[in-house]
Amino acid sequence: MKKFSTKDLAQIIKAHPAEDSSRTLRAASCGSFIRVSTDSRAIKIGDCFFALTGDNFDGHNFIDDAFAKGAVCAVVSRDIESVGNCLLKVPDTVKALGDFAAEYRRLMNFKVVAITGSVGKTTVRQIVYHVLSQRYRVYQSPKNFNNQIGVPLTLLGSDSKHEIVITELGTNHPGEIAYLTAIAQPDIAVVTNVCPAHLEGFGSVDAIAKEKLSISQGLSSDGALIINSAITPPAGLSTKILTFGQSDTSDFRAKNISFEEAGSRFVIDGVEISLPLAGPGNVENALAAWAVCSRFGITISDFAQAAKTLSAVPMRAEFLQIGTLTVLNDCYNANPASMKNALDILIGLVLKEKRRAVFICGDMAELGQQTQDLHADLGAAVARAEVQLLLTVGDSAKIVAQAAKDAAKYDLQTKSFTDVLSACNNLIKFIKDYDIVLVKGSRINKLELTVEKLKELFS
Numbered sequence: 100m101k102k103f104s105t106k107d108l109a110q111i112i113k114a115h116p117a118e119d120s121s122r123t124l125r126a127a128s129c130g131s132f133i134r135v136s137t138d139s140r141a142i143k144i145g146d147c148f149f150a151l152t153g154d155n156f157d158g159h160n161f162i163d164d165a166f167a168k169g170a171v172c173a174v175v176s177r178d179i180e181s182v183g184n185c186l187l188k189v190p191d192t193v194k195a196l197g198d199f200a201a202e203y204r205r206l207m208n209f210k211v212v213a214i215t216g217s218v219g220k221t222t223v224r225q226i227v228y229h230v231l232s233q234r235y236r237v238y239q240s241p242k243n244f245n246n247q248i249g250v251p252l253t254l255l256g257s258d259s260k261h262e263i264v265i266t267e268l269g270t271n272h273p274g275e276i277a278y279l280t281a282i283a284q285p286d287i288a289v290v291t292n293v294c295p296a297h298l299e300g301f302g303s304v305d306a307i308a309k310e311k312l313s314i315s316q317g318l319s320s321d322g323a324l325i326i327n328s329a330i331t332p333p334a335g336l337s338t339k340i341l342t343f344g345q346s347d348t349s350d351f352r353a354k355n356i357s358f359e360e361a362g363s364r365f366v367i368d369g370v371e372i373s374l375p376l377a378g379p380g381n382v383e384n385a386l387a388a389w390a391v392c393s394r395f396g397i398t399i400s401d402f403a404q405a406a407k408t409l410s411a412v413p414m415r416a417e418f419l420q421i422g423t424l425t426v427l428n429d430c431y432n433a434n435p436a437s438m439k440n441a442l443d444i445l446i447g448l449v450l451k452e453k454r455r456a457v458f459i460c461g462d463m464a465e466l467g468q469q470t471q472d473l474h475a476d477l478g479a480a481v482a483r484a485e486v487q488l489l490l491t492v493g494d495s496a497k498i499v500a501q502a503a504k505d506a507a508k509y510d511l512q513t514k515s516f517t518d519v520l521s522a523c524n525n526l527i528k529f530i531k532d533y534d535i536v537l538v539k540g541s542r543i544n545k546l547e548l549t550v551e552k553l554k555e556l557f558s
Contacts, residue, residue: 461540
């Protein structure tokens with residue numbers, strides 16, 4: 100970020116020096132900082148440390164560590180014994196971080212692209228970043244920074260040299276997107292899709308749609324909302340609305356779609372796109388990305404040229420060749436829609452390669468009262484896909500195994516494990532050379548450990 104004075108920060112977040120001012124320097128005399136950090140382990144000289152408090156940590160316990168590593172100041176929400184250091188006290192350090200990021204964004208000249216949706220946020224972000232970086236100085240969210248801490252850190256991680264900032268907005272409860280879009284103040288807002296996900300926090304798909312579409316509340320007056328054509332746009336929105344998808348009425352649409360082992364080909368506006376990302380879901384992700392890039396003057400020919408050199412996003416439909424195994428590593432997260440996309444890719448691979456289909460399936464988390472029904476639906480889909488070996492991890496995934504077994508009209512082999520370590524210890528008994536293996540589940544399952552175990556066993 101650009102250099103910022105502690106005095107200006109104190110005014111923006113409405114902070115005041117902590118009590119016992121004889122041992123706390125006034126903000127006006129603390130100088131300037133050049134970076135914001137919420138992790139005392141990563142503090143560098145010249146940083147401002149925000150002491151955040153969560154369920155399993157309290158940054159206030161590491162104030163002295165932060166100053167020892169060179170922090171200029173720290174933002175706190177309670178009085179701290181820290182002799183001779185610059186402490187700025189606020190009621191809520193998370194809100195203060197958001198307030199600072201919102202003001203920082205207002206002061207900077209870059210454009211902001213904000214992306215939300217039930218599936219595909221990270222992939223759309225990566226495609227947009229890859230394409231726009233060919234022409235512009237672009238900054239994107241490091242890792243999966245899409246919450247009330249990550250979005251502010253993304254904005255504050257940019258500086259005056261950047262022309263475009265791309266961020267994801269995630270949510271698992273009502274009101275979170277509205278809060279985040281008010282901070283990001285996007286010029287372009289994207290909703291990739293709306294599917295059953297985080298139902299525990301929302302209760303219905305309609306509530307999810309309302310939450311996702313609230314991203315439009317932060318749009319600038321001349322901004323644009325880009326949404327999947329399957330989504331009903333919000334009423335009364337004064338900003339421009341553009342759609343992408345398979346509908347004939349979509350503003351951005353792909354034609355002549357064909358799928359390859361680890362990618363797809365399709366035509367947009369008469370130009371063939373060769374996308375090295377697998378599955379039909381990634382065709383829609385590419386369309387969403389193209390809709391964004393076109394707003395920045397990128398031609399479809401330039402988009403096609405850049406798309407050829409895309410790399411897979413780790414743990415998201417990532418193809419791995421592990422010895423004789425072909426592994427589709429899609430274990431970053433899971434919901435019913437992303438499970439369907441992954442099964443579609445697996446079916447395509449098996450039809451082409453004529454090899455055994457294996458699915459290492461974890462729980463789908465945060466589905467609330469629909470948990471059992473949606474896992475049973477997935478089991479039926481597994482049977483329709485004619486998966487030959489189904490290994491499940493977790494309590495809910497057992498429902499998938501039973502439903503698949505009930506629906507299968509062929510010899511489906513299943514085995515359920517209570518946890519990922521048990522699964523890893525038994526993979527050698529079930530996985531065979533030349534299998535095609537899909538690995539997918541929610542983050543709680545940590546299924547990436549099974550991928551590492553397959554590397555150990557078959558490399």
